[in-house]
Amino acid sequence: MSPQQTLATGTAVRAPESLTMAAALNAAIRDAMVDDPTVVLFGEDVGPLGGVFRVTDGLYAEFGETRVSDSPLAEAGIVGTAIGMAMYGLRPVVEMQFDAFSYPAFQQIVSHVAKMRNRTRGKIPLPIVIRIPYAGDIGGVEHHSDSSEAYWTATPGLTVVSPSNPADAYSMLREAIASDDPVIFMEPKSRYWSKASLALPVQTEPLNRAVVLREGTDVTLIAYGPTVKTALATAEQAAIEGLSIEVIDLRSLSPFDDETVGASVQKTGRAAIVHEAAQFGGYGAEVAARLTERNFFYLAAPILRITGFDIPYPSPKLEEYFLPTPDRILAALSTWEWS
Amino acid sequence: MAAKARTRPKQVEAPGGEPADTLREYYERMSLVRAFELRSSEMYARAKIGGYCHLNLGEEATVVGLMAAIETRDYLFTGYRDHGYALLRGLSPERVMAELFGKSTGISGGRGGSMHLFDSESRLFGGYGIVGGQIPPATGVALGLTYQQKPGPDAAAVMCLLGDGTTNIGAFHESLNLAGLWHLPIVYVIVNNGLGMGTTVEKAAAEPDLYKRGASYRIPGVRVDGDDVLAVRDAAREALQQARESRQPVLLEVMCYRLRGHSVVDPARYRSAEDTTIAQDSDPVPAFRAQLIAAGVLSETDAAAIDADAEARTTAAVTFADESPEPHPDDLFKYVYATSVANAPSALPGEPVMDAL
Secondary structure, eight states, X not given: OOHXXXXXXXXXXXXXXXXXXXXHHHHHHHXXXXXXXXXXXXXXXXXXXXXXXXXXXXXXXXXXTTTEEEOOSOHHHHXXXXXXXXXHTOEEEEEOSSXXXXXXXXXXXXXXXXXXXXXXXXXXXXXXXXXEEEOOSSSOOGGGSOOOHHHHHTSTTOEEEOOOSHHHHHHHHHHHHHOSSOEEEEEEGGGTTOEEEEOSSOOOSOTTOOXXXXXOSSEEEEEOTTHHHHHHHHXXXXXXXXXXXXXXXOOXXXXXXXXXXXXXXXXXSOEEEEEEEESTXXXXXXXXXXXXXXXXXXXXXXXXXXXXXXXXXXXXXXXXXXXXXXXXXXXXXXXXXXX | OTTSOOOXXXXXXXXXXOOHHHHHHHHHHHHHHXXXXXXXXXXXXXXXXXSOOOOOTTOHHHHHHHHHHSOTTSEEEOOSOOHHHHHHTTOOHHHHHHHHHTOTTSTTTTSSOTTOOEETTTTEEOOOSSTTTTHXXXXXXXXXHHHHOOOSTTOOOEXXXXXXXXXXXXXXXXXXXXXXXXXXXXXXXXXXXXXXXXXXXXXXXXXXSGGGGGGGGTOOEEEEETTOHHHHHHHHHHHHHXXXXXXXXXXXXXXXXXXXXXXXXXXXXXXXXXXXXXHHHTOHHHHHHXXXXXXXXXXXXXXXXXXXXXXXXXXXXXXXXXXXXXXXGGGGGTTSOSXXXXXXXXXXXXXXXXXXX
């Protein structure tokens, strides 16, 4: 599916305006609902309240209760119902209010959402988008700050993506809704209020592609979602010290864009991945293994992971120590032998 | 919220048969919870409290009534709207406020925060930040009790609090089925404030008379006015008695109002002006205060002194929390495992955080 096919042309181009990521996501859902009457929205308090992060603000008023409905507090029920709606021919977009609130729905997502298409030999696709606000840096605790991506990326059958900026948020969500595959759409909470000037409907790179956000020659720094900003700040800081860092925003965690990332690693010979989730068994482990398998003879040093610690997400007073920072990333890079 | 019995404001009536000291004490507790919660809201606005913060404002009669009914030997589980329960379980306002502040002197060293107030000594087993999280563990404690105790008036029981929205989650039904099936000594208390965040009970529950939802598990349901502290206490006592003496689980629904939004940051714009007015009119704290004054239990001066004392205790709690030391980053790795088996070297205790990858 090419990106050109995914955005319907019925949405008129609007004048550029300053939009937060939350507003861009809102616009994406709205435009998708205008273009496609089969798109329906439900979840906990997504109606009149507009969702905890106001991503669905105004949609209930515009589209009415048939298409935008509040669900009871029942995540397994929400996802399970979405499965049925998708089987029936609709395109449900459902919201898990917070990352860790998705765990009651784990069974439905892993055992059914991910497997239905394969189970039915392609006869029953599930065009479902499960939106999950994730990660920390907002002073939440534990389950309000979880990075749950590795649970989903470890499950074949799911497409797992995470935008890092408002333009991608709009474009990727439109493409996710238009996709015939179930998409776990991970929204970095700390970036909800980041702004960009956008002329909607904006279309960025295809959903399954990584992008090089900043070119460099010495190190490939791989990030996604909330840590992209950190990676860019790191590159900025490193440049002052004469280190040239190439920053890649993965965008799509699964599938993984081997081509874009591999080319960068072959160029720089050094790579590090940054994520908020704990390190052990985390997504970075897969990235490191995969890149090593395919690019071993280009590598001058082992691939590093700069991540949250292997502890539950800490309390607000301690999260600054937990989150990867430019200083921590640069300290990690300095452990390499540079010759 | 049409199904709720909106009977407030009530007629002033003498709380007959209750010793004046008891009534006075209940008012002291209500006043303390009120003062503590108002101050929590203020401290959140001043960014002294991080994370998420849900208040008992408007539910004071329920909090005091339930905590007057539960015995020291009983076990208490709550959702995330837990400050008042922790205070009345005997935890000092200082240590609770310090926990809200995330300070090292908090009841969990600042680790749990507002939504996870735990104190195993007083058998307060949380404080759960995810809807429904507390219900299966509470049911498990009740099962544990059946292994170790005989039913009787001196037996312990479990009180598991939950919100109205929680009755729609699978864990509620799975747990009630087990409790009904295995005759567990547990009282599930639905604190029904009419709103699951912004969604009304009628929009969320196919059976909005929530106390009836135990029917398919043969668990009797009772509904009580949550603005009436004595009625709440008596209903909870009766339910606990059935649990401890007959191992009959009970579903108790307490009808109350939330004075403010779901959490401190929620402006509650889904709420109609009329509903807000009713919530304010039904405010149990001034109502109980007026009731006691009218009945001659308290003079205006007594009541003002009680309120002033609650304020003073809260102020002391804030001062204590404010002056307490911050948690140390070395502490990050300290309590994740009982033994040092962390996966990455960075997670070993004692290692300076900033040097770790």
